[in-house]
Amino acid sequence: MLTAVRTLTAALLLFAGPTVDPVRDQQQWVLDALNVEQAWTVSKGSGVTVAVVDSAVDDDVKELRDRVSAGPDMSTSAVSREVTPGRHGTAMAGLIAGSGADDGLIGVAPESRILSLPMVTDDEPENGVPPFDDRRQATESSLARALRYAADHGAQVISMSIGSYGPLKSEREAVSYALGKGVVLVAAVGNDGQTNYTRENGTSYWSFPAGYPGVIGVAATDKQGRKAPFSTDNLSVMVAAPGVDVPVVRPGSGYELSQGTSSSAALVSGVAALIKSRYPNLAPEQVAQALVAGARGRPAAGYDDQTGFGVVDAAAALNAAERLTGAQRSVVPGMEHFGQGEDSPSPSRPGPDPLRLWLYGGGVLVALVMFCGAIVFLNQRSGRE
Incomplete structure (x- = not known):
């Protein structure tokens, strides 16, 4: 019997060597692609905690110092052990x-906080691992434990740059639990776009947690906004974000370039944090709706299984979130010629229309009078006869 093994297949980092300093110049294209700098005029993620379910995060990295809380090792429910900071989790x-x-x-x-929930190592499997037949339906997986822990310890967003083949009942239930607590769930869809199975069948194996209902599945795009060749294509894809040559931090210090839907999911998790910071009461499905409504480069058909509804635009997503909250919108400078417009009339109250009631009642009264008059007339006529 095959047993399920949670892997980093959906989160594989392919490092292309060190970046050339300054790193901010190297990452500018990513910020531009997501329209992040415009979004920062509205929100920078203050007050939001993002749980990173991955390898452990190095809180000594200067960019993360004093901003990381470490949760327990999620890979086991029985043994407590010290976890070494990982390359992958720190990068995300x-x-x-x-x-x-x-x-x-x-x-x-940049003003959000991280809850590190270590669950995997940085061991990288080969691409194209076949799906596993999972029989552990009665047990709780490490991901299920992580989701419940994050939801119970203040996380508003959970970033999952991980994946395995085959769903688990305990994970489905944990996903529902976290969503019920108002937590936004974001996951990488996987890096199976160039496997033999995908080439032969025109679609990729589903990876979980991206495949669970309610989870925002994220595909990878290149610098031109096109689907990255390695990015998984199936109906778990909701939106896309940069995933090719994305600069990331290394444990300790330094930077390198990453490739994979891992980075794409982490970037979208950051956008979700911007939305939750500005509109904390927005439900997870509304955050997903805002990301979709604001996406750029939408496919000609409106949706496809490669980039979903398009590449996430942080500023447009915040605007869409504002509309969803029903908040009063301010007029953007230079756009005044569109006018404020008039409020729509208040809807009529439910129930019968008073005018029609009067007309109906009047008609009934007239008919009744005529009927009574006819009876009196006929009685008088029969009396004379």
């Missing part, structure tokens, strides 16, 4: 919440 945390200290890397939500 930096993309979300890097402060930009000393001209270092800046995250999408």
Whole structure:
């Protein structure tokens, strides 16, 4: 019997060597692609905690110093052990919440905080791992434990640059639990776009947690906004974000370039943090709706299984979130010629229309009088006869 193994297949980092300093110049294209700097005029993620379910985050990195809380090791429910900071989790945390200290890397939500929930190592499997037949339906997975812990310990967003083949009942239930607590769930869709299975079938294996309902599945795009060749394509894809040559921080110090839907998911988690910071009462499904409504480069058909509804635009997503809250919108300078417009008339109260009631009642009364008059007339006529 095959057993499920949670892997980093959906989160594989392919490092292309060290970046050329300054790193801020190297990452400018990513910030531009997501329209992040315009979004920062509205929100920088203050007050929001993003749980990073991944390898442990190095809180000594200058961009993350004093901004990381460490949760317990989620890989086991019985043994407590010390976890060494990992390359992958640290990189993802930096993309979300890097402060930009000393001209270092800046995250999408630079005023947010990180809750590190270590669950995996940085061991990288080969691409194209076949799906596993999972039989552990009665047990609680490490991801399920992490989701519940994050939801119970103040996380408003959970970033999951991880994946495995095959759903688990305990994970589905944990996803529902977190969503019920108002937590936004974001996951990488996977890096199976160039596997033999995908080439032969025109679609990729589903990876979880991205495949669970309610989870925002994120695909990867290149610098031209096109789907990255390695990015998984199936109906778990909701939106897309940069995932090619994305600068990331390394444990200790330094930077490198990453490739993979891992980075894409972390960047979208940062945008979700911006939205939750500005509109904390927005439900997870509304945050997803805002991300979709504000996406750029929408496919010709409106949606496809490669980039979903398009590439996330942080500023447009915040505007969409504002509309969803029903907040009063201010007029953007230079756009006054569109006018404020008039409020729509208040809807009529439910129930019968008073005018129609009067007309109906009057008609009934006239008919009744005529009927009575006819009876009197006929009685008088029969009496004379």
